[in-house]
Amino acid sequence: MATLLAARFRGKHLMAAGIFQRMTRIGGAGILSAALAACNLIAPVEPSLKPQARPAALPAPVVAKPTSQKSAMLRSYLNQVQTAQLTQGLLRRDGGGADTPFTADMLARNFEKIAFFNEYDGNFSGRGGQSPLRRWDTPVRMDVIFGAGVPPSQRNGDTYDVRRYASRLARITGHPISTSGSPNFLVIIASEDDRAEALVEAATRVRGITANSLRALRNMRRDTYCAVAAYAAGPDANTYTAAVAIIRAENPDLLRLSCIHEELAQGLGLANDSPAARPSIFNDDDEFALLTGHDELLLKMLYDNRLRPGMSATEAAPITRIIARELTGGPL
Template sequence: MSRVRAFWGAALGLVALGLSACTEVPTPVEPVAKPIARPNTPKPPQVTAPPRVARPTSEASALLRSYLNQVQGAQLSQGLLRRDGGGVDTPYTDTMLARNFEQIALFNEYNGSFTGRGGASPLRRWAAPIRMDVIFGDSVPPSQRKTDLGNVSSYAARLNRVTGHPVSMSRNANFIVVIASEDDRGEALAQAAARVPGISASSLTPLNNLPRDTYCVVAAYAAGAGANTYTAALAVIRSENPSLLRLSCIHEELAQGMGLANDSPNARPSIFNDDDEFALLTSHDEKLLQMLYDPRLKTGMNASQARPIVQKIASEIVTRGPV
């Protein structure tokens, strides 16, 4: 069974929080001619926080981990989840690239509630710099956290280079990646919503209630004046995924969260294809991202408006070679 990578766009309003502060004015005192000696009191004992006790893994999470390991093993045994980016067996022309871009960038994979297929959609992308951060569920061990954070950081740098759009890691994030288990995903999602304005509690429901064959998902939000300009995104990756599936989720969901919202059965070599042939971003996919952020395309364009420009850009990119 192929992994399901859903994308959800929602237009939300931002809520501005105003904070006020008051300054206490000290009561005047008489000047002192000489320093007042402080009493010789012992220092308070240092309090050490108790060691964190890991939460026991639930049966649901353990069964899910076993299932996902079987999925990865079965896919690898069939020659799927390739990491070579394509080669002589996966040629494509500028015409094919333009067609794939239209299908992937100008259509939605799912509707807003993940209950059905999406349809045609205007071009969507970010205008502001993208600032990514990772929130881990309490059950994710330190070794996995280190690996996953490193993978997200290096991939963010790659997206920055490929698109020419600013993408970086930051605690002041507007694109949060939640990596959590079945046991602690709800808590991690709540942390993410508290940190990013424009993400409502109601929008988290489909992200928290994932079917078993949904290994990861991303939701992008447009909370500003432009309905097609992303201002926030939230990717959710099951920590129960084995290492390659988890890395594959990072590659696809973060790229989808930049505006490549759909999959296409015709796209090859590509991670934007439900056949799972490729696990990691390919040279073909890098070209799609480069096209998405080409300034000749305008946010909000429909397929007919974008098509002649997309064909011209695709011809230039294929002629020019690797990104």
């Protein structure tokens, strides 16, 4: 019993340790009486039943709605597109290499074609023309809206990809870009069945965007995987205040990630594509799926403080040539 007491209280109760030491020095009945005295020092433990807190109500599980035949056929078509492109060596994820060299002059020319021209007109119905430099001045706060037919596993993966990419864009540009706070840049990932409803929700969540202004994004051609629209609702027509990217949920994983990379970067101000840009996602040939090192330099140029919204390509040209040489280590 003495050993049990010492083990139970060793290092916790000095009184119990002292009792054990005294017990080892006396014998016979003294040992028994000392042991009984020690036992009497231990108050009985009364059982206590605490009421269990009621668990908070669990959120209802997200259950994706069944897809229509039209959406299922589109998903099959887009899977075939991705397979064919991969077979042809397209949708590269290596960012370029020895086979894709570029010089400072090439970088400056690509920047001019991509930053000072629009890929489409305001209705997405025709080619756009030359435009002044446009970008964001205020912090960009991104959020994702999913269509009701997008399953939970895809939602989790796409949310992670958007958050990670937003952090990367912030590091590249030096501009505050996050996925917290009241959003002004919405990324909609929805199918043919629920894109219209997602656009209605987007119009209620961002100032400066209306359902009518998003009408051009409602009806997308079959061969359009994704699109982005940026808005300048403030006093400066060349400073973006809101943006909405729309990505088909039917896209397979790599095509969907490719859309995230291109549309979010274009929504920052690199509005055009150029067949001369390589290695780049700002090229309709789909050679590269993900943002390349060349593209990172374009974004750095776009948010360089020596450039300002509203500048024309002619005004900016002497500055962009200097920036391009600085970024590539070429002679000034």
